[in-house]
Amino acid sequence: MSNVISLSEARLGDKGVITRVGADARDEHGAELERRLLELGLVEGAVIQLLHQGAIGKDPMALKVDDMRVALRRREARGLTIELFAQAAE
Template identity: 85%
Template structure:
C-alpha cells in the first residue's frame, strides 16, 4: 500500500507531511487557491494531521498544520499531496 495520498483522501487520525502543493485545475481559480493554501501554511514539509471531519460528505475537515488548526473543504485539499507516517498508513 502506498503511503503517498491526496489530502482529500485522508482518513480521521491520518498524520504525515506535505510533499507537494499544486493547484486543482489549471485555471485562474486553481492558481488563486494554491496561493491561499501556501499563505495558510500548507507548504512542502509541513506536518499535518486530520483531527475532525464533517458528518455530511466528510466536509469540512479540521486539520492540524504544524502548530495551528485549519478547516478546509475536501475539494480544496485535492491539490495537496501527503506522505503518511508509517503508523498512519497501516
Template identity: 40%
Template sequence: MTGDPKSSEDIRLGLADRGFSGKILRLDTQVTGSSLSPEELEQRLVEMGFVEGARVEILHEGAIRRDPIAVRVANITIALRRSEAMAVIVE
C-alpha cells in the first residue's frame, strides 16, 4: 500500500505509546524488523483490518520491553508485535 509522501506528523504505530489514537495512512512493510517477508506482513495486516483510513488505538502494552501491544483497529482488538506495528504509518 502506498500513500502520500511522509509528513512531519506521520509516525509508525510501533513507536507510539499506550493511549495513542489516530488514523492509518498507509503501510510501509519494507523496513520493520519483522521476521515475515514484506509481502506476507502486508497481507496479514490488511487481513486484520489495518487499512487506509481505519481508526487505530493502542490499548495496552506488554511489561517486557512494551511488547506486544494490544491495538483496537475498527472494532477489533488485536495483539501485535511492535516490530510488525512499525509497518503501520499513522497520523
C-alpha cells in the first residue's frame, strides 16, 4: 500500500506531511484554490491530521495543520498530496 495519497482520500485519524499543494492548478479556479490553501498554512512540509469528518458524504473535513485547525471540503482537499506517517499507513 502506498503511503502517498490525496488528502481527499484520508481516513479519520490519518496523519502525515504535505508533499504537494495544487495538484490541478491548470485553470484560473485551480490557481485560486492553490493560493487560498497556501494562505491557510497548507504548505509543503506542514504536518496534517484528519480530526473529524461530516456525517453526510464525509464533508467537511476538520484538520489539524501544525498548531491550528482548518475545515475543508473534500473537493478542495483533492489539491493536496500527503505522505502518511508509518503508524497511520498500517
